[in-house]
Amino acid sequence: MTRRLLVTAALPYANGPIHIGHLVEYLQTDIWVRFQKLRGNRCLYICADDTHGTAIMIRARGEGRSEIELIEETSEAHQRDFAGFGIEFDHYGSTNSEENRTLCHQIWQSLRDANLVVQRSVEQLYDPEAETFLADRFVRGTCPKCGTPDQAGDNCNCGHTYSPTELIDPVSTLSGATPVIKEAEHLFVELEKLHDFLSEWVSNSGALQPETANYLKGHFLAEELRDWDISRPAPYFGFEIPDAPGNYWYVWFDAPIGYIASTQQWCNANGEDLADWWKSDDCEVHHFIGKDITYFHTLFWPGMLKTAGFSLPTKVHIHGFLNVNGKKMSKSDGTFVKAETFLKHIDPSALRYFYATKLSSRVEDLDLGVEEFVEKVNSDLVGKVVNLASRVGKFASRTGLAPSYPDDGGLFQAAAAKGDEIAAAYEEGEFSKAMRLIMELADAANPFVEHAKPWEMNKDPERQDELRDVCTVALNLFRQLAVYLAPVLPELANKCGDLLGEPITSWEQSQTPLVDRGVNKFQRMMDRVKTEDLEAMMEESKDEAAQETDAAATNPFNDSDQPLKDEPLADEITIDDFMKVDLRVARVLSAEHVPEANKLLKLTLGLGGDETRQVFAGIKAAYDPEKLVGRLVVMVANLKPRKMRFGLSEGMVTAAGPGGEEVFVLGIDDGALPGQRVH
RNA sequence: GGGGCUGUAGCUCAGUUGGUUAGAGCUGGGAACUCAUAAUUCCUAGGUCGCGGGUUCAAGUCCUGCCAGCCCUACCA
Numbered sequence: 001m002t003r004r005l006l007v008t009a010a011l012p013y014a015n016g017p018i019h020i021g022h023l024v025e026y027l028q029t030d031i032w033v034r035f036q037k038l039r040g041n042r043c044l045y046i047c048a049d050d051t052h053g054t055a056i057m058i059r060a061r062g063e064g065r066s067e068i069e070l071i072e073e074t075s076e077a078h079q080r081d082f083a084g085f086g087i088e089f090d091h092y093g094s095t096n097s098e099e100n101r102t103l104c105h106q107i108w109q110s111l112r113d114a115n116l117v118v119q120r121s122v123e124q125l126y127d128p129e130a131e132t133f134l135a136d137r138f139v140r141g142t143c144p145k146c147g148t149p150d151q152a153g154d155n156c157n158c159g160h161t162y163s164p165t166e167l168i169d170p171v172s173t174l175s176g177a178t179p180v181i182k183e184a185e186h187l188f189v190e191l192e193k194l195h196d197f198l199s200e201w202v203s204n205s206g207a208l209q210p211e212t213a214n215y216l217k218g219h220f221l222a223e224e225l226r227d228w229d230i231s232r233p234a235p236y237f238g239f240e241i242p243d244a245p246g247n248y249w250y251v252w253f254d255a256p257i258g259y260i261a262s263t264q265q266w267c268n269a270n271g272e273d274l275a276d277w278w279k280s281d282d283c284e285v286h287h288f289i290g291k292d293i294t295y296f297h298t299l300f301w302p303g304m305l306k307t308a309g310f311s312l313p314t315k316v317h318i319h320g321f322l323n324v325n326g327k328k329m330s331k332s333d334g335t336f337v338k339a340e341t342f343l344k345h346i347d348p349s350a351l352r353y354f355y356a357t358k359l360s361s362r363v364e365d366l367d368l369g370v371e372e373f374v375e376k377v378n379s380d381l382v383g384k385v386v387n388l389a390s391r392v393g394k395f396a397s398r399t400g401l402a403p404s405y406p407d408d409g410g411l412f413q414a415a416a417a418k419g420d421e422i423a424a425a426y427e428e429g430e431f432s433k434a435m436r437l438i439m440e441l442a443d444a445a446n447p448f449v450e451h452a453k454p455w456e457m458n459k460d461p462e463r464q465d466e467l468r469d470v471c472t473v474a475l476n477l478f479r480q481l482a483v484y485l486a487p488v489l490p491e492l493a494n495k496c497g498d499l500l501g502e503p504i505t506s507w508e509q510s511q512t513p514l515v516d517r518g519v520n521k522f523q524r525m526m527d528r529v530k531t532e533d534l535e536a537m538m539e540e541s542k543d544e545a546a547q548e549t550d551a552a553a554t555n556p557f558n559d560s561d562q563p564l565k566d567e568p569l570a571d572e573i574t575i576d577d578f579m580k581v582d583l584r585v586a587r588v589l590s591a592e593h594v595p596e597a598n599k600l601l602k603l604t605l606g607l608g609g610d611e612t613r614q615v616f617a618g619i620k621a622a623y624d625p626e627k628l629v630g631r632l633v634v635m636v637a638n639l640k641p642r643k644m645r646f647g648l649s650e651g652m653v654t655a656a657g658p659g660g661e662e663v664f665v666l667g668i669d670d671g672a673l674p675g676q677r678v679h
Numbered sequence: 680g681g682g683g684c685u686g687u688a689g690c691u692c693a694g695u696u697g698g699u700u701a702g703a704g705c706u707g708g709g710a711a712c713u714c715a716u717a718a719u720u721c722c723u724a725g726g727u728c729g730c731g732g733g734u735u736c737a738a739g740u741c742c743u744g745c746c747a748g749c750c751c752u753a754c755c756a
């Protein structure tokens with residue numbers, strides 16, 4: 001029975017080029033879609049550029065042009081890159097389209113009608129790091145009544161209740177940042193009102209991998225769902241909220257709606273009805289995404305769809321990240337490879353196949369080992385699969401295929417019988433299993449040719465019929481492999497079709513051998529991947545990264561806007577406020593690891609003379625304790641001591657950066673003395 | 680600290696509801712062949728199935744404890 005499937009891959013952000021990390025997802029999706037089409041299902045592969053948000057706005061301004069110009073250029077580049085890897089969308093749109101605007105309005109109205117939107121302009125603690133308002137339970141601090149530290153946002157063990165804004169020394173439990181009191185008009189979606197529905201959907205719909213369902217149940221659904229801050233004040237590149245002038249939808253509102261809008265555009269162009277794809281029980285909706293955006297696609301998005309009466313995802317396929325040689329992609333290592341750069345050096349089929357051998361239905365990171373890549377592609381594809389055709393190609397173009405399929409010892413039948421199992425593996429997203437099964441077939445096929453010795457037949461005019469039979473078997477076994485591999489290697493399927501004069505269009509072609517026809521002149525189907533090519537590719541990637549760094553260095557005004565975006569400026573203070581903070585130069589007298597803490601170092605800081613302070617600092621990932629000893633740092637010296645699980649912390653070392661390994665402790669120029677105050 | 684996943688030959692991985700001498704591919708060693716992109720074929724080497732307990736007639740497979748790695752989450756005053 002023919003199924004109808006609407007498939008999406010996440011919308012790439014229109015702020016940068018596609019790289020090999022992105023390609024995991026678009027290739028995984030492309031393979032799955034091609035498989036569905038090969039099986040005869042009606043399947044649409046929908047994607048679009050995600051074009052809104054502050055980053056696009058800032059970048060366009062920096063480049064002195066309009067956002068529209070920027071996103072159009074990026075869209076072209078993205079589509080060119082995808083096409084280069086054989087990724088075939090049925091439609092590639094943009095979130096900055098009239099169709100999307102209309103759908104946003106429509107879905108917004110549904111949220112309004114369902115009474116899920118609230119406007120708040122309360123004084124509330126706001127976490128500048130996490131960029132979110134903090135509900136009571138996400139703030140802890142010292143009780144204003146009894147002085148007990150580390151109490152909940154709304155009440156203390158002493159029985160006193162209060163508002164979180166009354167807390168002394170409040171801390172965000174989300175980021176650890178000090179919350180600021182902020183007044184703003186924001187619109188919120190009260191997701192909690194959909195809690196029952198979401199719990200039910202997460203647990204029972206079958207749309208999520210078990211590990212994802214568990215994650216959501218444990219982290220979000222176990223407690224009250226936070227309101228979703230869905231508006232951003234001007235200036236913002238996006239869609240203005242119709243009933244809240246001066247406010248724009250947060251990019252994560254209109255981005256997933258882009259899936260529907262892009263489908264709408266396809267429908268318009270093809271005379272189809274959107275409802276058949278997004279509001280029909282007969283149509284499956286499949287999202288492929290990375291693990292980083294799980295939250296948006298499994299809570300907010302189903303909530304929006306449900307409320308607006310669209311189909312819920314049949315399945316959300318979540319994949320992990322790409323590592324290269326066991327490490328995160330890195331610009332300085334040359335492993336941060338752009339799609340465009342890859343294509344200059346290596347056949348995209350190689351990457352398609354390699355990813356296929358690595359992908360499963362689970363949320364696991366996958367590793368591209370350079371050695372493994374070369375070995376696997378060469379030995380599997382060139383040595384086994386292509387070789388099968390190559391070794392009889394020359395003979396076959398002379399003999400053609402036999403009138404009826406000869407005895408092959410049951411090889412073709414056995415491989416045909418494997419079809420269902422291979423198909424099931426594709427269907428479940430277990431591509432690595434599918435590839436393994438297919439290679440088993442290839443391993444069985446080559447010995448047939450070996451033992452038949454067609455080269456001997458070739459020399460004997462009496463044995464030309466035998467030779468033709470061997471060619472018929474070898475080429476049919478090859479074609480069978482080409483059909484099974486067609487979702488992964490469409491180019492190979494095309495070349496096989498050309499060779500035998502019948503294009504590969506259906507999975508069913510793997511079940512019946514081709515006979516009684518000519519064979520075209522054999523043409524080389526795939527080249528071996530050379531380690532030198534990979535090395536050259538990574539060299540070039542390294543150079544590109546270096547050039548970007550140079551460009552940034554020669555242009556001091558080209559600093560990224562990311563840090564400010566991550567942590568917006570705090571509210572204005574007076575000089576008196578500033579003077580309350582006593583910053584002092586201090587020398588690191590000792591530094592040691594705290595065994596139980598993952599991120600903390602225990603420091604003893606000297607302020608001159610015998611004056612010392614013990615301070616815990618979250619810089620373990622970035623600094624070696626030994627190398628800190630003797631250094632001068634700047635500390636907050638009059639901070640109220642704070643009892644931590646590991647001991648008392650009597651101050652704070654100043655540092656910048658987002659955290660982890662990216663932490664940079666403030667130093668001071670030579671000449672400063674421990675104990676001196678920073679004014 | 681909490682949650683999850685993984686740990687099987689040098690490498691990448693299979694091992695179905697527990698059942699005879701634990702498998703494949705690649706790599707290594709030896710040989711054959713020459714149709715093929717130094718491809719292929721045959722033979723061969725190589726594993727206390729992370730470690731320790733337990734259940735069982737029988738455990739890589741189930742239970743439990745520990746160890747290691749990865750991911751998520753928290754601490755980062």
